[in-house]
Amino acid sequence: MNREFILEKLGRNLKNSTPGKRESNALERIRNAPGGILPVQPRTATARVAHFIEKAKEAQATVAVCASSGVANAIAEWLRSHNLPKEVRTGQDNRLSALHKAKDSILTVKQGPSDGSDLTGVSHAECGISETGTLALLSGADNPTSLNFLPENHIVVVRRSDILAHYEEIWPRLRKRFGKGKMPRTVNLITGPSRSADIEQTLLLGAHGPVRLHIIVTED
Amino acid sequence: MHITSPQFKQNAKAALADEQLQRSLTHVRKNFIDKRAKAAAALPEFEALRDNAAAIKNHVLENLDAYLEIFESNVISNGGKVHWAATAGDARGLILDICRKAGARTVTKGKSMISEEIGLNEFLENAGIEPVETDLGEYIIQLRGESPSHIIAPAVHVNMDQVRDDFRRVHTHLPPDREMSEPESLLKEARGILRDRFIKADVGITGANFLVAETGTTIIVTNEGNGDLTQTLPRVHVVIASIEKIVPTLEDMSQIMRVLARSATGQEMSVYTTLSSGPRRKGDPDGPDEFHVVLLDNGRSDMLGTEFQDMLRCIRCGACMNHCPVYHAIGGHAYGWVYPGPMGSVLTPQFIGVEKGGQLPNASTFCGRCEEVCPMRIPLPKLMRHWREQEFSGHLTPPAQRRNLKAWAWLAKRPKLYHVATRLAARGLWLLGGRNRRTGFLPFAGAWTRHRDMPTPEGSTFLAQWRKHTGAGGNAS
Numbered sequence: 001m002n003r004e005f006i007l008e009k010l011g012r013n014l015k016n017s018t019p020g021k022r023e024s025n026a027l028e029r030i031r032n033a034p035g036g037i038l039p040v041q042p043r044t045a046t047a048r049v050a051h052f053i054e055k056a057k058e059a060q061a062t063v064a065v066c067a068s069s070g071v072a073n074a075i076a077e078w079l080r081s082h083n084l085p086k087e088v089r090t091g092q093d094n095r096l097s098a099l100h101k102a103k104d105s106i107l108t109v110k111q112g113p114s115d116g117s118d119l120t121g122v123s124h125a126e127c128g129i130s131e132t133g134t135l136a137l138l139s140g141a142d143n144p145t146s147l148n149f150l151p152e153n154h155i156v157v158v159r160r161s162d163i164l165a166h167y168e169e170i171w172p173r174l175r176k177r178f179g180k181g182k183m184p185r186t187v188n189l190i191t192g193p194s195r196s197a198d199i200e201q202t203l204l205l206g207a208h209g210p211v212r213l214h215i216i217v218t219e220d
Numbered sequence: 221m222h223i224t225s226p227q228f229k230q231n232a233k234a235a236l237a238d239e240q241l242q243r244s245l246t247h248v249r250k251n252f253i254d255k256r257a258k259a260a261a262a263l264p265e266f267e268a269l270r271d272n273a274a275a276i277k278n279h280v281l282e283n284l285d286a287y288l289e290i291f292e293s294n295v296i297s298n299g300g301k302v303h304w305a306a307t308a309g310d311a312r313g314l315i316l317d318i319c320r321k322a323g324a325r326t327v328t329k330g331k332s333m334i335s336e337e338i339g340l341n342e343f344l345e346n347a348g349i350e351p352v353e354t355d356l357g358e359y360i361i362q363l364r365g366e367s368p369s370h371i372i373a374p375a376v377h378v379n380m381d382q383v384r385d386d387f388r389r390v391h392t393h394l395p396p397d398r399e400m401s402e403p404e405s406l407l408k409e410a411r412g413i414l415r416d417r418f419i420k421a422d423v424g425i426t427g428a429n430f431l432v433a434e435t436g437t438t439i440i441v442t443n444e445g446n447g448d449l450t451q452t453l454p455r456v457h458v459v460i461a462s463i464e465k466i467v468p469t470l471e472d473m474s475q476i477m478r479v480l481a482r483s484a485t486g487q488e489m490s491v492y493t494t495l496s497s498g499p500r501r502k503g504d505p506d507g508p509d510e511f512h513v514v515l516l517d518n519g520r521s522d523m524l525g526t527e528f529q530d531m532l533r534c535i536r537c538g539a540c541m542n543h544c545p546v547y548h549a550i551g552g553h554a555y556g557w558v559y560p561g562p563m564g565s566v567l568t569p570q571f572i573g574v575e576k577g578g579q580l581p582n583a584s585t586f587c588g589r590c591e592e593v594c595p596m597r598i599p600l601p602k603l604m605r606h607w608r609e610q611e612f613s614g615h616l617t618p619p620a621q622r623r624n625l626k627a628w629a630w631l632a633k634r635p636k637l638y639h640v641a642t643r644l645a646a647r648g649l650w651l652l653g654g655r656n657r658r659t660g661f662l663p664f665a666g667a668w669t670r671h672r673d674m675p676t677p678e679g680s681t682f683l684a685q686w687r688k689h690t691g692a693g694g695n696a697s
């Protein structure tokens with residue numbers, strides 16, 4: 001069997017320790033999950049949010065800030081400014097309820113995963129990371145993964161209070177919510193819109209994923 | 221894949237004479253080096269993070285069997301399957317099996333060097349399954365019937381005119397007078413064509429940058445989003461990854477991730493870092509029904525416990541080739557197998573045998589830039605030297621080189637004579653150097669100077685200068 005063959009060979013070549021010792025080493029590190037080296041980040045929440053916005057823009061995203069009740073209007077306005085139809089697709093996330101209840105005159109909202117025909121998808125992020133202007137999105141009926149990649153335009157809403165400093169702060173949150181060692185099926189860390197530099201090293205936005213990424217930070 | 225590493229010298233010669241390739245290689249020299257330097261300088265903790273990244277990987281390697289078993293059991297509890305492949309052939313067979321069971325006719329693929337290593341595309345084609353590369357660079361070289369010439373920029377050797385010609389040749393259903401003058405229009409064309417392929421594919425195959433033991437999670441890091449469409453839309457997702465990709469925890473992954481993008485493209489963070497833990501869950505509106513991880517050994521376990529163990533820390537960032545004067549001069553294809561540059565010079569003899577790949581570790585100036593920039597602090601020059609020693613002791617070095625080395629050894633063992641000889645040589649080279657201190661002519665080494673200049677010495681030997689600086693009789697032995 002390949003499995004036993006490989007594991008035995010590894011064990012043979014790791015001759016300075018016993019299998020039992022290696023197992024306890026591994027389990028101990030997983031239990032402790034040391035954080036490592038964390039780059040210095042702004043201390044106050046206000047500075048952290050400002051840094052997040054600056055970094056997201058550096059990564060070619062656009063950013064708007066509004067009250068959570070104003071999300072539908074903020075989306076409609078952004079679509080108008082890009083000459084896009086006022087129609088979006090979204091999941092069942094309760095945090096987007098203001099959007100789900102939006103009047104048709106402002107915005108047409110369709111629910112469920114994308115089949116590739118939607119121009120604009122709207123998701124709600126689990127959190128943002130100020131370090132690099134990164135968004136963390138979780139899969140599921142609330143925020144179908146296909147919305148992150150198929151529509152040409154991706155709008156992501158994130159709560160101001162969910163903007164963290166480091167990636168390392170995401171994982172304890174997920175452990176608390178899903179249980180130790182458990183994860184949602186997919187976690188997408190997204191930093192700016194899709195891009196490629198494969199043709200003569202020229203950076204172009206909108207390779208296979210969204211051409212535009214618009215972030216709406218909500219004040220709560 | 222057809223191996224041409226034994227003809228390294230001829231390959232290099234052809235590459236040096238290839239004007240189009242030489243033009244393309246200037247992109248590597250210019251872009252990658254600057255961008256990485258800026259990204260490294262902008263993060264004060266960068267050097268400390270490199271140390272920690274290397275320490276994490278060392279810890280993993282010392283406990284690798286335990287971590288693999290923990291990873292496996294967590295993938296299974298997430299509802300996925302783990303397949304172990306000792307050899308490239310085992311991996312190909314396992315993947316074909318999964319594809320056949322899924323009734324697959326087309327397979328979309330995210331970028332994966334492991335897939336190149338095991339020669340997966342050709343194998344699937346021969347079995348009647350069409351593999352479609354979806355990373356733009358990989359797509360371009362697949363159309364051209366080529367292999368990647370760089371591990372993160374696979375089509376870096378191709379220019380825009382060539383891409384345009386290839387698209388015209390292959391995308392025959394599109395109007396011949398369509399707009400193709402800008403890179404943007406070519407990208408749009410590829411996006412449109414591949415969209416259709418993503419939606420129709422039966423199986424999606426991706427690689428993995430990390431395997432997280434703690435959660436049974438596989439991770440891909442990309443910029444285009446092709447890997448995500450590859451793994452989200454088809455019914456079956458297959459991850460192919462080598463055993464050393466393991467990290468203990470999500471925190472450990474985050475630490476290494478910080479040095480990965482900065483070292484590779486000079487980005488602070490790649491656009492998409494995607495963590496996958498098993499197949500579609502109850503209530504999930506999308507995602508694959510099946511999730512398979514194929515764990516490939518293919519000789520890596522043989523490196524554990526040897527002088528080559530350090531190489532298993534490699535995260536395939538490409539920084540070593542981006543900073544390598546040899547790679548800058550000849551590009552990736554001349555190396556003759558899957559992995560080019562300094563990391564390839566260490567890995568190739570391991571994977572295809574020192575008798576076939578032994579010339580690569582000799583193609584080094586030992587300038588040490590690769591080790592300086594390697595985020596995982598892999599002592600690449602030292603590892604190349606290990607191969608040279610093995611090659612020499614295995615009598616695989618070409619006869620002329622053996623004669624010269626023997627003559628040098630004979631001389632080096634006779635200090636008096638050695639000093640006289642080196643003094644004479646240094647003096648002679650100084651005379652050759654003239655005013656700009658470089659020479660394009662070396663006695664007995666015409667081939668060496670044809671494409672490079674030898675900086676000439678300052679006219680006296682190191683020993684003589686040492687004595688002068690330390691006062692007479694300095695002990696330099």
Ligand code: SF4
Nearest residue numbers: 534535537538540594
């Ligand atoms: S050897 Fe180091 S620099 Fe080269 S690809 Fe591997 S990690 Fe990157």
